[in-house]
Amino acid sequence: MRKKPRILNTRTVAQSRLFHIEALDLEFSNGTTTQYERLRGASRGTVLIVPMLDSHTVLLVREYAAGTERYELGFPKGRIEPDEPLLEAANRELMEEVGYGAKRLEHLTSLTLAPGFLGHATEIVLAQDLYPQRLEGDEPEELEVVHWDMDAVGALWRSGECTEARTIAALFITREHLSGS
């Protein structure tokens, strides 16, 4: 494995309520120096939950996305609060967004979005043995819950309603995990 570039310095170049943009001067092992920008989020990271209602049905939510200015279909997700254990955060978000709790929660993997400029990680948690349980969340409107057949994963990304890479990756990963392959 190649030697990592040396970070010569980092400084904040812009900041808002949620985001923090840093500029970095890097020196690569071949001597090349260059400047990058990266974004730091305010939170510890995000948890994305794959809720299995039964052995072949997952639950998705339809939520307004301000970045793309439309409703997007995806797995429920939310920020992990400071000091909150990962699986508790997963169960809390599941109760808030979908109206279910889970008796069985399993951390499958950790995904990144754009590691070149975002340090942000999304923890993928599989939720099984669901039971109805609603918790009050901070959503501005109730989310529509959509049942989806796991075998119709092709129909999901072809539908144009679900574009989020981490939802599509999480669905494929879950399918592989459950099939034991």
Next chain:
Amino acid sequence: MRKKPRILNTRTVAQSRLFHIEALDLEFSNGTTTQYERLRGASRGTVLIVPMLDSHTVLLVREYAAGTERYELGFPKGRIEPDEPLLEAANRELMEEVGYGAKRLEHLTSLTLAPGFLGHATEIVLAQDLYPQRLEGDEPEELEVVHWDMDAVGALWRSGECTEARTIAALFITREHLSGS
């Protein structure tokens, strides 16, 4: 389908060389008003290329990622230049990062990263019928090219070396596309 929230106003709250953070006041159809922040990139979007060396081998690159401060394995990708047609951008990035051109390029789908706060889209392009062709890019060091067996997609996300959701989603999508399912 539910009525979209009304955007009452948007304003820039922070800006850097590459990024532009906007605050939005939104009014949902139930009357709730709330403030969101979102990030706009400087570019038209990103193209991610799935290069098939033969019917079961894809090419990945190992590249330093400043967001996570480590080398990450993923498909080659880069910005689409202003006025550059998508498939030309795909072939240019493929030549710059991998040292191949493609005689057959096909747009499979468009993925988002975090549509709640990023407008950014990544166009997934399948590249086949490759031939050696190198173009000088702007990478600070040469990228290591890694051959990967398409059937070992589970080994890829389990390796811990490839965490990027859009690379994992693109690999699964390509496999489904090629199998005709």
